[in-house]
Amino acid sequence: MIDRRSLLARGALLTGTLFAPRLAFAAAPTDRRLVFLIQRGAADGLATLAPTGDPAYAGLRGQLAEEAGGAKLDGLFTLHRSLGQLAGRYQAGEALFVHATASPYRDRSHFDGQNVLETGGRLPYDRDDGWMNRLISLLPDRDAKALALSPAIPTALRGAATVSSYAPTNLPDASPEFLQRITRLYADDAQLHALWSEAVQTRAMASELASDGGRGAAAAGKLAASLMAGPDGARLMLMESGGWDTHAGQRGRLANQLTGLDAMLAALRDGLGSAWADTLVIVATEFGRTAAVNGTGGTDHGTGGLAMLLGGRVKGGRILADWPGLNQAALYEGRDLKPTTPLDMVLAGAIAGHFGLEPVLTARTLFPGGAGKALEGLIRG
Amino acid sequence: MRESSVALNRFGLGGRKGEAVPGEPRRWLLDQFGKFDPRPAAVTSLPASPALIVQFREARAAQRGMRDERREAKAMPPETPARPDMAPELRPYRALRDVYAEAAAVRTNLALTTPAPFIERMVHFWANHFAVSIDKIVTVGIAGAFEFEAIRPNVLGKFADLLLAVERHPAMLLYLDQAQSVGPDSVLGKIAARRGNQRGLNENLAREILELHTLGVRSGYDQGDVTELARALTGWTVGGLADQPMLRGPGPGYWFAGIIHQPGDRKVLGKRYDQDGERQGEAILRDLAVHPATARHIATKLARHFAADDPPPSLVARLEAAFLKSGGDLPTVYRALIEAPEPWAASPAKFRTPWEWTLATLRGVGAPSLPALMNANALNQLGQPVWRPGSPAGWDDTAPSWAGPDALYRRVEVAERIARRTAPLDARKLAEDLFPGALSEPTRKALAGAESSAQALALLLASPEMMRR
Known part of the structure; x- marks a missing residue:
């Protein structure tokens, strides 16, 4: 069930065996679908899939260590208690977690990190187009429809190929997380602070995507599924979620966020119905968060984090992690989970496997200049 | 605020994404006198007031016809229930509402792309000074033509010519x-x-x-x-x-x-x-x-608009003198304003009106035209629908009218909506361009700590810097 240090060796073994069917498949228009869900704000992988078996974990996390408490997936990892449905997918062999992973980006700016995650470049802003747009040029069906569930087209989907975006007109109102930032922004401004405090007090707070028991998130998942349904539906779908930047009060906030994510993924699967068998969902974030809890019950910008692969053809029920450990000497720059698996090579491998593409070409096109080889064996043949 | 930021924000309509920061702020403002286009194509392609008068007359006739029909039909019960969407007697005027919406969009688009934002600001200033309001039905269709025909062509002329053009315009005579x-x-x-x-x-x-x-x-x-x-x-x-x-x-x-x-x-x-x-x-x-009381009245309103809600007497006196000496020559008065020290005070002088804030945010993200979401309705929600001040006194030009809790909340919501609909950009860099040398440390920190580029942009659009000029 569990691949950790054995991962790279096993991946290499699979390289040759899948080559022939891949070519055969390339001629036909694809029914395969890809959903890329970006967690903007650096989601805490160490809380989402907690290494409860690591001896250093409880000490580092303090009060946050109690966050886990969900499904124990193996001797090392416990899934967050808010991810009940996702745990079910894992048990069904349809969910694969990749831990201690990161893009090539090593600093800790959200913008720069998201830019690298989306462009597939080595450095922030060294490319204008996104890897998802370049993927279209590799697909057997070059007219495959690509859609962002968003009012504007995010970087990951921008580029030469025609793409579109869709957003329901009744988008959720400003998120509480954003409103908190506004509160901080106005803190030193006497006039705006007074006006804002009054406005917030007198207004019923709009419900956040993740804080209304997941109803908003489930609706988004259902909407995405409906836009991907049928022969004319989107083949590539980009989704975004915010609110992951949990510097303070992480316990409740992250639980709400993950409740929303769990509902969104479940609604997506339910909505896709039989097409779920041909769908790959990738969930990723720009980087992880600090190994230790900070002074405000939260975590700060880190490095290594978690990515998830889900879908009917994902070789799931596994956790891929070349686990570096959490003892002080093992931490990246003495504070972060050390990234041991290149995220871009996970994405390249999963996508190549899913669409039946040549892995080297896929890696080179989506993540040019990338170090290493696309991981194989992530998708069932 | 550094002077280039004052020029962009207090004199102009806010910096525009992609446009260079003015190196010589006063020269930049003075040069706009020659760049302003009083009759751009977007304006001349709209129906002029004679056509709008005819359209109003026809709508009124249709309305009267309906009224007569109803009177005749009163004896018999109606066969079909009245449609609930619009009062029946107002239906003939619907086309004039469309004219209004189009003209309001043209006004906004001109302000977004103008090479002379200071002069456009003066157009808005005078249109508000000589306000007509569309809550009177006869004004709805022609309010835009009033600004385009009476104000724009005279904004760089003599005050007397502006006054005569305004008082002779059908919109004013009817309003x-x-x-x-x-x-x-x-x-x-x-x-x-x-x-x-x-x-x-x-x-x-x-x-x-x-x-x-x-x-x-x-x-x-x-x-x-x-x-x-x-x-x-x-x-x-x-x-x-x-x-x-x-x-x-x-x-x-x-x-x-x-x-x-x-x-x-x-x-x-x-x-x-x-x-x-x-x-x-x-x-x-x-x-x-050219009466001295007029000079003082205009000087006071200009000083309030450019220096402070409570206008500094020194600036009022200076503008008054320029007005009187030049016989109400508006460019001379504008020059005196630009050359005076008071409007260049470093701290933000004015709380932006909803109209000013809307323009500043849309210019800031480089919007080429009024996006669908920012139609007249959005300005309604922000509290300042175009050409609808509700009285001939125009909109008030002081902070208490605009700096309210709910008004601020709505701006924050609109800021987030605009940011979500804008292609990803680096808000940190944009902020330095929009408020050159004038960005506060808390804002800079908030932008740097945002969790996404869209959120950083939303914070910038809602920032204290953006709320004021």
């Missing part, structure tokens, strides 16, 4: 009831009196000219001056609208109707006016336009 004011001793006035019809003076426009447009309230004129000005202005009307054939005039548009002009000399502010007909009112307006 403030001058079009139907009849001299009691005029030809038509006498006929009406013999027939027992009450047709007479309407003082509305005359009073607002003295109180709002020129001298200013409590500046020394009295009721006698109002009445005399009202008498002098009789005959200034709008052709193409009246039912009586005698008052239809040569065609739709401004028309001096001698048959309703009150004959005789007039005395306003102690001065006798013995001109005939139209030239009488014009002579009075030309004197009012």
